[in-house]
Structure formats: C-alpha cells, structure tokens
Amino acid sequence: MLHNTPVPAEILRKWQGIVDLLADIVRVPSALIMRVEPPNIKVLVASESERNPYEPGEEASLNTGLYCETVMNTRQPLLVPDALQDEDWKSNPDIKLGMISYLGVPISWPDGDIFGTICVLDGQSNGYSDLYLKLLLQWRDVLQADLTSIATSEQRFRTMQAELAHANRLATLGQLTASITHEVKQPVAAVLLNAQAAQRFLARQPPDLEGGKKAMDRAVQDCIRAAEVVDRTRALGRKEAERKDSVEINKAIAEVIGLTRNELLKNSVEVQTQLAEGLPVIQGSRVQLQQVMLNLIVNAIEAMSQTGDDRRDLLISTRSQADCILIAVRDSGPGLPEGAIERAFEAFYTTKSSGLGMGLSICRSIIEDHGGRLWAAANEPNGAAFQFTIPINSVS
Numbered sequence: 420m421l422h423n424t425p426v427p428a429e430i431l432r433k434w435q436g437i438v439d440l441l442a443d444i445v446r447v448p449s450a451l452i453m454r455v456e457p458p459n460i461k462v463l464v465a466s467e468s469e470r471n472p473y474e475p476g477e478e479a480s481l482n483t484g485l486y487c488e489t490v491m492n493t494r495q496p497l498l499v500p501d502a503l504q505d506e507d508w509k510s511n512p513d514i515k516l517g518m519i520s521y522l523g524v525p526i527s528w529p530d531g532d533i534f535g536t537i538c539v540l541d542g543q544s545n546g547y548s549d550l551y552l553k554l555l556l557q558w559r560d561v562l563q564a565d566l567t568s569i570a571t572s573e574q575r576f577r578t579m580q581a582e583l584a585h586a587n588r589l590a591t592l593g594q595l596t597a598s599i600t601h602e603v604k605q606p607v608a609a610v611l612l613n614a615q616a617a618q619r620f621l622a623r624q625p626p627d628l629e630g631g632k633k634a635m636d637r638a639v640q641d642c643i644r645a646a647e648v649v650d651r652t653r654a655l656g657r658k659e660a661e662r663k664d665s666v667e668i669n670k671a672i673a674e675v676i677g678l679t680r681n682e683l684l685k686n687s688v689e690v691q692t693q694l695a696e697g698l699p700v701i702q703g704s705r706v707q708l709q710q711v712m713l714n715l716i717v718n719a720i721e722a723m724s725q726t727g728d729d730r731r732d733l734l735i736s737t738r739s740q741a742d743c744i745l746i747a748v749r750d751s752g753p754g755l756p757e758g759a760i761e762r763a764f765e766a767f768y769t770t771k772s773s774g775l776g777m778g779l780s781i782c783r784s785i786i787e788d789h790g791g792r793l794w795a796a797a798n799e800p801n802g803a804a805f806q807f808t809i810p811i812n813s814v815s
C-alpha cells in the first residue's frame with residue numbers, strides 16, 4: 420500500500436522548516452504535521468518552538484476525540500478558538516496537554532486518501548485570523564505536492580521492480596534453456612550412433628535386414644525423444660526480443676541506489692559513490708544491467724546485516740578502463756570465505772535460509788551476454804568486492 424510509504428528525510432527536513440515558520444508566524448507554542456497510521460495518529464513533524472508539548476514520533480489512538488481526528492473525518496478545516504468554552508470540545512485529550520485552541524486542515528494523498536493534518540495549537544484562547552487559515556491551506560498544498568512526488572517515485576519503483584522481476588524470469592529461462600539444450604544433445608548423439616549401426620548392418624554381404632531394422636527403430640525412438648525435449652524448450656524459452664538501449668551507466672546506477680534507499684536506511688548502511696565523469700554511453704539492456712546492480716547491492720546489504728553494530732559501508736564506483744567500463748560494489752560485511760569465491764556464482768549456491776542462490780549466477784550470465792566479466796574478491800580492509808566490466812561497444 421502506498422499509504423505506508425515513508426516520507427524521505429530531505430522532505431521531512433523541509434517540512435520541519437515549514438512548521439517552525441508556522442509556529443513563529445502564528446505565534447503559538449505548537450505547529451504540527453500529523454500522519455494517520457491506523458489505529459493511531461502520529462506526530463510526524465513538530466515545531467521546535469519552546470513550550471511545544473508534542474514530540475515527533477508520539478502516537479495517540481484514534482477514536483478518542485482529538486481535534487485532528489475530526490479534521491480527518493470531515494475533511495474540512497477546523498477552528499476551535501477556546502475548547503474550555505465549547506461543550507463539544509471541553510473534554511478532548513489535547514486539553515490535558517494544555518492546548519485549548521486549535522486550527523487545522525486535512526492533508527491528502529494524490530489518490531484522495533487521507534494522509535493526516537497540518538495544524539497549530541495554543542495554550543490560550545485564540546481566534547486565528549482568516550489569513551492564518553489561508554496560510555495553512557497554502558502550505559497544505561505544498562505538502563500535497565510533495566506527497567505527489569513521493570507517490571510517483573514509489574510507483575516508478577514498483578514498475579521497475581516488476582520490470583526487474585520480469586528480467587529475472589527471462590534470465591532463469593535462459594538457464595533452463597541451456598540445461599535443456601544439454602538434454603537434447605544426448606538423444607541426438609544416440610540417433611547418430613544408431614543410424615551408423617544401421618548403415619553397417621545394411622552394408623554387410625548379404626545385408627542384415629533384421630539388425631538394420633532394429634537399429635533404425637532405436638534411432639526413431641531417439642528422434643521422438645529429442646523432438647519432445649525441443650518442444651518443451653520452445654514452450655518455455657520463447658525468447659523476448661533482445662533489447663538494446665543506450666545506457667548511461669552512472670545514471671542507471673544512481674537510479675538503482677535511489678530505489679534501494681529505504682532498504683539501505685533500514686539497515687543503517689552508509690552508501691558512498693565514486694562515479695567517474697564523462698564515461699561513454701554503452702549499448703545494452705538497461706533493465707538487465709540495473710538488475711545486476713540491484714542483486715549486488717541487495718547481497719551486500721544482506722551480508723552486512725549479519726554483522727553486529729560495526730560500520731556498514733557500501734562503496735559503489737565506476738571508472739573507465741582501456742576499452743571498457745569497470746563497475747565495483749564493495750561492502751564491509753563478513754566477506755566470502757576463500758573457498759566460496761567461485762562457488763558463490765554457481766546456480767542454487769546460497770548460505771541464506773530464504774535465498775534461492777540464483778542472484779549471482781544470473782548476474783554473471785547477464786554480464787557475459789554483454790561481453791563483459793563479473794568476479795568477486797576480498798575487499799580491503801574487510802568485506803567483499805564484486806566487480807564487472809562492460810565493453811564500451813557492448814551489445815545485449
């Protein structure tokens with residue numbers, strides 16, 4: 420659900436500026452942006468003004484008669500100049516915090532669902548001029564524009580995930596195809612052997628018709644077997660048209676980092692990038708190359724989350740080399756044990772309880788399809804380093 424999407428830190432910083440200014444302009448102890456998280460409502464951003472009784476992160480249950488709850492239910496601005504003088508409001512929970520007047524407006528997601536409120540509260544009776552309401556509505560529109568951009572990038576993330584999942588399936592298909600090709604070789608070799616045997620039987624003087632017929636029967640059976648395998652392959656491996664994009668690798672990488680930002684944050688991973696400027700554009704499949712980056716980054720995050728509270732550093736770099744671009748993903752996790760460096764690329768090799776062990780083998784086949792190489796090594800001073808090259812004139 421869109422509505423659990425976290426608000427990125429840089430937007431929260433901007434919103435902090437808005438509520439601080441709001442509290443200053445309206446001259447109240449408290450300006451808040453509230454976010455609904457059923458069954459609770461949470462203080463998402465609180466003005467850093469003196470005497471503000473609300474702390475960011477504080478939660479209150481819904482259905483307790485809060486001012487903000489009414490704003491969300493009615494989807495209308497609410498003005499309560501003096502709750503103590505108001506039958507409807509004189510026992511509402513915010514009074515306990517000394518907040519007896521309120522002005523707030525609802526904030527919605529672009530699809531119309533409610534996000535929360537932006538409001539000001541005061542410890543004394545306050546009629547709040549119309550201008551303040553206009554100001555709140557104006558800022559509400561700013562917040563909603565930010566929500567639209569959050570929703571759009573979330574949507575893009577989902578589309579990209581779907582694209583990558585599709586690419587993953589295709590890659591798996593590619594591997595299945597390879598193993599089926601392997602399977603078909605065997606009956607074809609048997610057909611050849613049996614046909615040659617039949618030739619020998621028939622070349623005898625007099626010809627051994629019985630032996631020749633038996634050999635031909637076996638050859639026919641082998642042909643049928645081969646045909647079956649081929650049919651199966653065709654059904655499975657109907658190949659998508661190969662894609663050839665002009666890929667700006669730094670841009671493609673930045674996009675993947677952007678998409679994994681939440682995951683990185685959640686796992687307290689610090690990302691650094693050293694992306695060389697002026698790299699040539701490469702020819703290949705953007706989605707596939709991004710899939711490789713995504714797999715490597717996810718592996719690094721997973722590896723580093725096993726370590727205690729040590730620093731978790733991820734360094735992603737690009738640079739140009741003779742006739743290719745070199746991309747490296749380095750982490751500060753436990754690294755790969757000596758004997759596992761090559762095994763890690765084998766299909767179905769995994770050390771994770773929920774891993775499939777396909778990530779790296781798919782990455783390698785994608786990079787090789789692009790004419791490059793993917794390998795692993797120990798990182799300095801610790802962790803693993805995965806590096807790959809893409810030739811500058813690569814074709815997917």
Ligand SMILES: Nc1ncnc2c1ncn2[C@@H]1O[C@H](COP(=O)(O)OP(=O)(O)OP(=O)(O)O)[C@@H](O)[C@H]1O
Pocket residue numbers: 714718719722750752753754755763764768769770771773774775776777778779780802803
């Ligand atoms: N950055 C890393 N640091 C340490 N070990 C790693 C790292 N990347 C991969 N490995 C090891 O290589 C194994 C294979 O990785 P691979 O990505 O192929 O499969 P997986 O991550 O286990 O499962 P999945 O199919 O979900 O990707 C991992 O299980 C892990 O043991």
Ligand SMILES: [Mg+2]
Pocket residue numbers: 714717718778779
């Ligand atoms: Mg993996």
